[in-house]
Amino acid sequence: MQDMAERVQACTPCHGAQGKGTTDPYFPRLAGKPSGYLYNQLLAFRSGRRKYPPMNYLLQFLPDPYLKQIADYFAQQRPSFPEPDPIEVSDAIKEHGRILATAGDLDRGIPACVSCHGSSLAGQEPGIPGLLGLKANYLSAQLGGWRYGTRTALAPDCMQIVAGHLTENDVRALAAWLSSRPAPEDPTPAAAGSFALPLECGSQPSEGPR
Structure with missing residues (x-):
């Protein structure tokens, strides 16, 4: 290499x-x-x-x-993670982001981020990325792209389906909470099939927030 x-x-x-x-x-x-x-x-x-x-x-x-x-x-690269962003939102918004990321909101058709991206949010092989080490503005922009269809994936386009259920407040909360998380203890993506994927996905999605 x-x-x-x-x-x-x-x-x-x-x-x-x-x-x-x-x-x-x-x-x-x-x-x-x-x-x-x-x-x-x-x-x-x-x-x-x-x-x-x-x-x-x-x-x-x-x-x-x-x-x-x-x-x-x-x-294959494993450089150190950047320091997480300071949280510049209220505790209520931060908590809302944590709940969406870890538990979702099934009444609104929003699965937890951890259901695809792994309990440590380090991703899952072969095609689901980790969500840590990214800035809030970037996460917000990517989720917005999925919501409005300016970013798409090959079918099943799980992220577009899920993001379509998010509100602006949801996006802000998720971006703030995810960007504030420390580096995972083990940054290695989980093995394929480690997590049961939401029904809307049908099979493992090929893409997520980059």
Whole structure:
């Protein structure tokens, strides 16, 4: 992977060395996320299904095997997590976010984040990402993208279904609580099939908040 470490230097200005993230809230941490998830995102950017011109341009001529190598490289990295964001919301909003993340709101069709992303929120193989080490603004933007259909996934598009039930207050609470969490004791994504997925998903979803 030493050769890949040199080849992915174009990624580091935005995503940080080893994909550990930077202080910019809109460029996420890549390190340690499942390779299958990262590969799906690279394919989505290359095809234009995910739209961000610098990424679309950077990837447009790269072949599938090379994208898979990039995904494998970042999936294997384990740099330290950033310090969590200070919580700048009320205790009531923070608690609302915790409840949605850990228990959901089944009356409104909102499963708990932990039901797919794992009890430690470190993700699940092969295609569900961890949710920690991300900034509140980024989480909010991604959830908003799912809610309004500007971000989509291959069927079953679980995140779009779930996010469609969220209100603006839900999004704010989830983003604040998730971004304030400390690093998990073990950042390794759970093995495939470790958690029973919500019925709306039908099968393991291919994407989640990046």
